[in-house]
Amino acid sequence: MTEFSVEALRKGDKLALSRVLSRVEADDESGRAALDALFAFTGKAHKIGVTGAPGAGKSSLVNALAQHLRRAYADCRVAIIAVDPTSPFSGGAILGDRVRMPDLQNDPFVFIRSMATRGALGGLANTTLALSQVFDAAGYDYVLIETVGAGQAEVDIVNLAHTTIVVDTPGMGDDIQAIKAGILEIADILVVNKADLPGADQTFRNLVSMIEMGYRGASRVYSGHHRQAETLEAQPVEHEGWLPPVLKTSAINAQGIEDLEQAVQKHRAYLRASGAWHAKETGAIRQSLNKLVIEELSANWKKKLPAGLYETILQSVIKREISPRAAARALLAYNSE
Numbered sequence: 576m577t578e579f580s581v582e583a584l585r586k587g588d589k590l591a592l593s594r595v596l597s598r599v600e601a602d603d604e605s606g607r608a609a610l611d612a613l614f615a616f617t618g619k620a621h622k623i624g625v626t627g628a629p630g631a632g633k634s635s636l637v638n639a640l641a642q643h644l645r646r647a648y649a650d651c652r653v654a655i656i657a658v659d660p661t662s663p664f665s666g667g668a669i670l671g672d673r674v675r676m677p678d679l680q681n682d683p684f685v686f687i688r689s690m691a692t693r694g695a696l697g698g699l700a701n702t703t704l705a706l707s708q709v710f711d712a713a714g715y716d717y718v719l720i721e722t723v724g725a726g727q728a729e730v731d732i733v734n735l736a737h738t739t740i741v742v743d744t745p746g747m748g749d750d751i752q753a754i755k756a757g758i759l760e761i762a763d764i765l766v767v768n769k770a771d772l773p774g775a776d777q778t779f780r781n782l783v784s785m786i787e788m789g790y791r792g793a794s795r796v797y798s799g800h801h802r803q804a805e806t807l808e809a810q811p812v813e814h815e816g817w818l819p820p821v822l823k824t825s826a827i828n829a830q831g832i833e834d835l836e837q838a839v840q841k842h843r844a845y846l847r848a849s850g851a852w853h854a855k856e857t858g859a860i861r862q863s864l865n866k867l868v869i870e871e872l873s874a875n876w877k878k879k880l881p882a883g884l885y886e887t888i889l890q891s892v893i894k895r896e897i898s899p900r901a902a903a904r905a906l907l908a909y910n911s912e
């Protein structure tokens with residue numbers, strides 16, 4: 576088969592897991608073969624996104640949540656993916672994560688993976704998805720994904736999670752910024768971390784009222800919306816029936832973590848009961864299937880295209896001799912031969 580052993584991976588061999596993760600991140604032949612072979616074993620892990628502003632305490636919270644899960648459920652396996660956005664804010668975040676997670680590093684049922692690059696898979700979200708699939712197949716029950724909530728790439732990552740935890744902190748204007756970034760809309764659970772600092776109650780109250788307002792607005796928008804089964808577009812998952820709870824935590828003091836874990840489990844139960852879990856899964860698979868079909872088509876087409884033709888036609892469009900649509904038709908004509 577491939578140069579790695581599915582059995583070793585599924586038995587919890589960390590070295591085997593580590594090797595597969597590297598191959599998959601590099602998106603080389605063996606990485607692709609591994610993903611193909613492992614796919615049948617995926618679909619069980621609970622993917623939990625943790626996002627928020629730089630320094631909000633995401634790593635600390637992920638650390639505390641992972642420790643809590645390990646204590647609460649003796650047999651559970653927890654994977655952590657720390658996505659470094661390579662932003663100037665969080666330089667050194669990866670080293671920081673290592674330093675702050677010593678207990679987890681020695682736990683045989685915990686695996687921490689930092690992603691320092693955008694990867695070969697065409698974007699952080701694709702790489703994150705592929706790595707979570709490996710963890711899922713390797714029997715990890717929870718995949719915690721830490722990402723800075725700063726841009727589209729991060730929103731894409733969050734979309735692949737079943738449960739999204741948005742981390743806010745006390746301080747004037749933070750909540751306003753959260754709205755601006757559209758980050759409240761993606762939250763399944765809101766956390767005011769650093770609740771040991773002054774102003775936590777104020778931030779908490781602001782978030783509660785904003786969530787309530789937003790939720791009523793969202794219900795109005797979503798009501799009467801029907802899905803079309805045959806569309807190729809990814810389907811939005813409706814939030815109807817779930818009011819995101821707002822919780823206070825102090826990650827460095829391990830306070831509020833049990834309530835957070837309970838909220839995560841509640842959200843999972845809600846996803847299962849409402850069919851949203853299945854809908855998310857279907858949407859994700861539909862999206863990746865579409866992407867692969869388009870990639871394959873485009874690669875085949877490029878192979879058949881005579882050298883230089885693309886540039887020639889492009890120049891004709893630039894000179895307004897033909898329209899972009901006519902140009903596309905002319906280029907695609909080479910696909911049928």
Ligand SMILES: Nc1nc2c(ncn2[C@@H]2O[C@H](COP(=O)(O)OP(=O)(O)OP(=O)(O)O)[C@@H](O)[C@H]2O)c(=O)[nH]1
Binds near residue numbers: 635668
């Ligand atoms: N007072 C207080 N400080 C905290 C708490 N949680 C985290 N911190 C501190 O906040 C700083 C940032 O924590 P991190 O966990 O690295 O935050 P982060 O969101 O992962 O940061 P980046 O990954 O760099 O965006 C550290 O100095 C933590 O010790 C908390 O609950 N209370």
Ligand SMILES: [Mg+2]
Binds near residue numbers: 635721
């Ligand atoms: Mg961090």
